[in-house]
Amino acid sequence: MKKQVKYLLVGAAALLILALIILNRHSMEGQQELAASKQLSLLIDGQETLYNCREDSADFTTFSTQMKRKNGEVTDKKYGGIELWTILADLLPNPDGTYSVSVVCADQYEVVLTTDELRIPGNIYLVTQENGQPLPSDSGTFMLVITQDEFSTRWAKNIVQVKILEE
Numbered sequence: 001m002k003k004q005v006k007y008l009l010v011g012a013a014a015l016l017i018l019a020l021i022i023l024n025r026h027s028m029e030g031q032q033e034l035a036a037s038k039q040l041s042l043l044i045d046g047q048e049t050l051y052n053c054r055e056d057s058a059d060f061t062t063f064s065t066q067m068k069r070k071n072g073e074v075t076d077k078k079y080g081g082i083e084l085w086t087i088l089a090d091l092l093p094n095p096d097g098t099y100s101v102s103v104v105c106a107d108q109y110e111v112v113l114t115t116d117e118l119r120i121p122g123n124i125y126l127v128t129q130e131n132g133q134p135l136p137s138d139s140g141t142f143m144l145v146i147t148q149d150e151f152s153t154r155w156a157k158n159i160v161q162v163k164i165l166e167e
């Protein structure tokens with residue numbers, strides 16, 4: 001009798017462990033899917049929207065530009081991304097309005113953009129690829145690339161949120 005109870009307990013414990021393993025595997029798959037789907041938090045006039053970046057979108061383009069550090073180093077770069085204004089214009093309540101756009105990074109680095117410069121074609125991109133590969137880890141999932149600035153100081157790496165406020 002006592003032996004049977006023991007077997008039952010061992011069996012129940014084994015089932016519990018199996019259930020936990022399966023549950024854990026599912027939640028890990030969920031996190032991997034989130035990372036792979038490349039979501040970015042947009043705060044538009046105080047309201048949060050999750051933007052789902054699709055690299056198979058027709059708006060996704062590859063382009064070449066130069067990274068110009070303030071120390072004089074110039075590096076040729078090839079990125080893949082979507083023009084930030086293409087993304088925002090679709091989501092803004094008033095696409096013809098004037099907004100202040102602030103790009104916030106994981107290290108609290110913050111870059112401010114005007115609607116005028118965002119509207120210049122081929123100027124400001126939200127990039128997710130370098131040389132056809134995901135960005136190097138220090139650049140994060142999303143990075144800002146500005147092709148018409150004198151230096152690459154505002155190429156925000158590791159973007160965590162874009163805050164947009166109508167002026």
Ligand SMILES: Nc1nc2c(c(=O)[nH]1)N[C@H]1C(S)=C(S)[C@@H](COP(=O)(O)O)O[C@H]1N2
Nearest residue numbers: 069070105107109152153154155156157158
């Ligand atoms: N998040 C974040 N992005 C950043 C910076 C930073 O300190 N933090 N530095 C900027 C500067 S000054 C330059 S020149 C470019 C390239 O930086 P790197 O020299 O580290 O490659 O990234 C820009 N983006």
Ligand SMILES: [Mo]
Nearest residue numbers: 069070152153
């Ligand atoms: Mo820099």
